[in-house]
Amino acid sequence: MSTRFPSYAGTALAIAVTTGIYGISFGALATAAGLGVAKACALSALVFTGGSQFAAVAVIAAGGSPATAAGNALLLGARNTAYGFVNAPTLQRLRLPGRIAATQLVIDETTAVASAQDAEDDRLGAFLWTGIALWLCWNLGTLLGALAGDSIGDPARWGLDAMFPAAFVALLAPQLRQRGAWPAALLGGAIALVLVPITPVGVPVLASILGLLAARSAWRA
Amino acid sequence: MTWTLLLGLAVATYLQKAVGPLLAGSWDPSPRAKAGLHLLAVPVLAGLIVVQTLGDGRQLVLDARAPAVLVAVLAVWRGAPFLVVVLLAAAVAALLRLVT
Numbered sequence: 001m002s003t004r005f006p007s008y009a010g011t012a013l014a015i016a017v018t019t020g021i022y023g024i025s026f027g028a029l030a031t032a033a034g035l036g037v038a039k040a041c042a043l044s045a046l047v048f049t050g051g052s053q054f055a056a057v058a059v060i061a062a063g064g065s066p067a068t069a070a071g072n073a074l075l076l077g078a079r080n081t082a083y084g085f086v087n088a089p090t091l092q093r094l095r096l097p098g099r100i101a102a103t104q105l106v107i108d109e110t111t112a113v114a115s116a117q118d119a120e121d122d123r124l125g126a127f128l129w130t131g132i133a134l135w136l137c138w139n140l141g142t143l144l145g146a147l148a149g150d151s152i153g154d155p156a157r158w159g160l161d162a163m164f165p166a167a168f169v170a171l172l173a174p175q176l177r178q179r180g181a182w183p184a185a186l187l188g189g190a191i192a193l194v195l196v197p198i199t200p201v202g203v204p205v206l207a208s209i210l211g212l213l214a215a216r217s218a219w220r221a
Numbered sequence: 222m223t224w225t226l227l228l229g230l231a232v233a234t235y236l237q238k239a240v241g242p243l244l245a246g247s248w249d250p251s252p253r254a255k256a257g258l259h260l261l262a263v264p265v266l267a268g269l270i271v272v273q274t275l276g277d278g279r280q281l282v283l284d285a286r287a288p289a290v291l292v293a294v295l296a297v298w299r300g301a302p303f304l305v306v307v308l309l310a311a312a313v314a315a316l317l318r319l320v321t
Contacts, residue, residue, distance in 0.1 A: 014304035039227055046231035049238075056222070056230070066226050070233075077234045082261045084241025091242045099242060106238035108269065111262050159314030162286045165273040166293035166310030172266040173297045179256070181263045188264025192271040196281050204276070208268025215260055 023141020
């Protein structure tokens with residue numbers, strides 16, 4: 001028996017640390033928008049889907065209504081429903097209480113790391129390692145950021161805003177080996193690019209799911 | 222944002238995540254649908270990369286993020302580990318902003 005960590009542990013921890021740093025900026029932005037430490041932390045613990053949280057806080061910071069904030073958050077969170085279907089076979093390996101808890105961890109990063117595992121047996125471990133480490137770091141980061149308030153300054157100055165697209169590039173790369181993945185990725189990216197200037201924030205990423213249409217011929221064959 | 226709205230948002234986002242796992246067992250996707258579902262993250266990740274690299278609200282902008290992500294693509298292509306890729310991108314963006 002080997003006591004070595006599974007191969008995906010490094011990826012999981014790296015993503016979690018990255019997310020923790022991003023969580024600091026979320027906490028700072030949330031308190032800057034006037035949410036307060038408790039609500040900033042509650043959002044990270046209970047809503048736990050970064051894109052939705054940032055979208056909600058951005059609307060509130062810009063003076064938008066709470067209803068618009070919630071609407072944008074749900075729009076961005078809609079892709080988690082797709083991820084729920086992707087992860088369902090993996091989560092079925094858990095007993096009901098575990099499955100109920102693990103469902104909260106269904107997000108971009110857990111789906112990406114779990115899907116990147118070639119062996120079906122590795123997916124649950126990859127999902128849980130990534131999800132739990134990320135949940136802890138995201139919430140710790142939020143707390144630190146909320147306490148530090150806006151003394152951190154602009155997160156962009158530290159290049160934090162470039163970390164997430166870079167992370168998604170690293171997560172996407174292994175998945176491009178799948179049949180039809182390249183056409184799907186290119187069409188999805190193109191759809192998002194075209195929609196950014198003409199649709200509300202959150203719609204471009206949601207609509208990029210339509211990139212799957214480009215892969216149809218590949219799975220029909 | 223009131224506590225009621227916050228908790229409502231928490232319940233709603235949880236339900237968004239729970240639809241798939243709830244239906245599992247009573248509705249199992251066909252192998253073809255399963256292949257499609259596995260592919261689902263691919264176009265969305267591509268969309269996320271585009272929006273987070275070039276998007277600024279409802280505008281497309283070319284700023285320090287684009288070269289940073291380009292460096293990240295090269296690093297991934299060369300087989301660099303995840304944390305190296307991400308830190309490299311942050312460093313490129315931060316440096317570019319420092320000198321411009």
